Amino acid sequence: MRVLAIETSCDETAAAVVEDGSRVLSSVVSSQTDIHSTFGGVVPEIASRAHLELLGPVVNEAMARAATGPEGLCAVAATVGPGLVGSLLVGVSAAKAYAWSWGLPFIGVNHMEGHLHAAFLEDPSLCLPTVVLLVSGGHTMLICMQAPGAPFDGDRAGSAVATSQVEYRLLGQTLDDAAGEAFDKVARFLGLGYPGGPAIEREARDGRPDAIAFPRGLATEGYDFSFSGLKTSVIRYMQANPGAPLPDVAASFQEAVVDVLVAKTKKAAAEVTAKAICIGGGVAANAALRERVGQLCDEYGYTAFIPSRAMCTDNAAMIGAAACYRLRLDGPSPLDTAVDPNLRLQFV
Ligand code: KG4
Numbered sequence: 633m634r635v636l637a638i639e640t641s642c643d644e645t646a647a648a649v650v651e652d653g654s655r656v657l658s659s660v661v662s663s664q665t666d667i668h669s670t671f672g673g674v675v676p677e678i679a680s681r682a683h684l685e686l687l688g689p690v691v692n693e694a695m696a697r698a699a700t701g702p703e704g705l706c707a708v709a710a711t712v713g714p715g716l717v718g719s720l721l722v723g724v725s726a727a728k729a730y731a732w733s734w735g736l737p738f739i740g741v742n743h744m745e746g747h748l749h750a751a752f753l754e755d756p757s758l759c760l761p762t763v764v765l766l767v768s769g770g771h772t773m774l775i776c777m778q779a780p781g782a783p784f785d786g787d788r789a790g791s792a793v794a795t796s797q798v799e800y801r802l803l804g805q806t807l808d809d810a811a812g813e814a815f816d817k818v819a820r821f822l823g824l825g826y827p828g829g830p831a832i833e834r835e836a837r838d839g840r841p842d843a844i845a846f847p848r849g850l851a852t853e854g855y856d857f858s859f860s861g862l863k864t865s866v867i868r869y870m871q872a873n874p875g876a877p878l879p880d881v882a883a884s885f886q887e888a889v890v891d892v893l894v895a896k897t898k899k900a901a902a903e904v905t906a907k908a909i910c911i912g913g914g915v916a917a918n919a920a921l922r923e924r925v926g927q928l929c930d931e932y933g934y935t936a937f938i939p940s941r942a943m944c945t946d947n948a949a950m951i952g953a954a955a956c957y958r959l960r961l962d963g964p965s966p967l968d969t970a971v972d973p974n975l976r977l978q979f980v
């Protein structure tokens with residue numbers, strides 16, 4: 633089962649050829665970061681125009697690197713949401729056109745399900761239940777991936793289960809800003825540039841994570857997250873201490889985000905008797921978070937699924953993996969499938 637997948641939900645124009653949901657034959661990502669950095673964030677209209685120019689060459693490159701022609705494919709997939717409506721439309725319209733003209737089925741994929749499947753691409757032996765911390769620019773969610781029908785306590789845990797048999801249970805999510813959004817907003821306020829996550833991470837390298845005691849929002853309550861208070865607290869701190877060393881501010885802010893993410897992941901993993909912990913989404917590229925999740929897994933004996941940085945940030949290979957899963961489960965999507973900027977994951 634060989635799928636051409638297209639991802640254009642935000643500011644990466646990406647295409648990949650994925651075989652059987654697990655082998656990446658090619659993955660091409662063209663980032664628009666340079667175009668948007670002048671504006672301090674993604675400009676939706678500019679993003680969709682750039683996708684329009686970049687997508688054809690990116691798809692050609694992905695097909696060439698995979699040494700595949702249309703006759704070697706069994707379907708064409710694209711992210712149908714969530715994301716920027718204009719950007720989504722470019723990828724989805726192109727994917728439908730390729731599918732129709734090559735006589736292949738089309739598969740509409742949920743971007744967040746793509747992030748969930750990214751780990752399978754690098755290690756197909758995922759064992760259930762797995763607690764997944766999904767942290768991107770638009771979302772922050774704690775999800776339990778479990779065998780279908782498994783009770784919440786993970787009774788049917790244990791054996792490695794085929795990826796065609798997973799259910800998602802939402803344990804908690806952010807009540808305000810997503811973790812990546814907090815990184816981006818704080819970086820912008822500190823004048824560190826865009827995208828904020830890597831900028832804060834760079835600045836934090838020379839700072840002390842314990843220099844400033846920023847608040848840990850909702851740290852002890854349930855599985856939901858809140859980051860807007862932390863962002864406000866950084867702003868107030870800088871207003872009161874205009875000369876504060878930026879590396880210390882960046883490191884202390886990053887520590888506050890990572891502390892909360894790791895504490896809730898730890899609590900969730902214990903409660904669902906998880907076998908493994910997996911992280912995904914752009915913020916999962918953060919070295920401090922990766923290290924702390926790795927330590928948590930070592931300490932408590934969970935298998936760690938920490939995808940490579942390239943597989944954490946937006947790419948089309950993860951969309952190809954999720955597409956194979958959806959094709960097996962639900963079959964192809966109709967050609968009149970609409971894009972949905974607010975598409976949600978289906979939880980049990
Ligand atoms: O998953 P992604 O590439 O796109 C969305 O679906 O949102 O995530 C992008 C987000 C941005 O907010 C970016 O600042 C953040 O991920 N990010 C990071 C790092 N790299 C990207 N946050 C913290 N540390 C990083 N190294």
Ligand code: ZN
Nearest residue numbers: 768913914946
């Ligand atoms: Zn994403």
